[in-house]
Amino acid sequence: MRKTNTYYSLKKSFSFAFQGIYYALKNERNLRIHFSVMLYVLYFAVRYYNFSNAEYALLLLVVGLVITCEMFNTAIEKTVDMESPVFNPLAKIAKDVAAGAVLISSITSVIVSFLLFWDIERFKIIINDILGFWFLWLPVLVLNIIFIIWPHRKSCLSHVNNKKNSALKSNFKK
Numbered sequence: 190m191r192k193t194n195t196y197y198s199l200k201k202s203f204s205f206a207f208q209g210i211y212y213a214l215k216n217e218r219n220l221r222i223h224f225s226v227m228l229y230v231l232y233f234a235v236r237y238y239n240f241s242n243a244e245y246a247l248l249l250l251v252v253g254l255v256i257t258c259e260m261f262n263t264a265i266e267k268t269v270d271m272e273s274p275v276f277n278p279l280a281k282i283a284k285d286v287a288a289g290a291v292l293i294s295s296i297t298s299v300i301v302s303f304l305l306f307w308d309i310e311r312f313k314i315i316i317n318d319i320l321g322f323w324f325l326w327l328p329v330l331v332l333n334i335i336f337i338i339w340p341h342r343k344s345c346l347s348h349v350n351n352k353k354n355s356a357l358k359s360n361f362k363k
Contacts, residue, residue, distance in 0.1 A: 216263075244305055255298045
């Protein structure tokens with residue numbers, strides 16, 4: 190029986206998890222959008238609202254649910270792409286259902302946020318603060334837009350896809 194160092198194994202597991210988060214943020218525009226919205230929501234919640242612990246917990250749960258669903262969607266899409274390189278109606282269903290889960294979690298998050306944040310007087314305060322400090326908010330918004338729409342960077346898996354595609358093409362030529 191092989192003995193493993195539990196600390197090393199745990200450290201390696203966390204390393205893999207962070208690599209997955211990094212990959213998804215780097216390659217998935219929708220995750221970057223959700224991540225940016227999450228940061229704004231949490232900033233406004235802490236800065237302008239005096240939520241109870243239960244309200245903060247609910248907010249963190251729905252925001253975390255959206256991010257988690259988006260990452261599962263990415264994992265499902267990559268797995269389906271790997272296993273079904275040509276169009277397959279079942280592959281389409283798997284991808285569509287995963288995307289639907291993201292949509293439902295996003296709608297739920299918007300509804301919960303609407304219920305927690307709806308306060309016209311507080312909105313006026315927030316808008317006045319944003320307009321009063323536009324010179325601070327403008328660079329933040331510009332950097333956020335750059336973060337979201339940054340052109341697709343070459344995936345760490347692109348060489349695998351190129352080999353797979355060239356193998357498929359050579360099989361079709363035979």
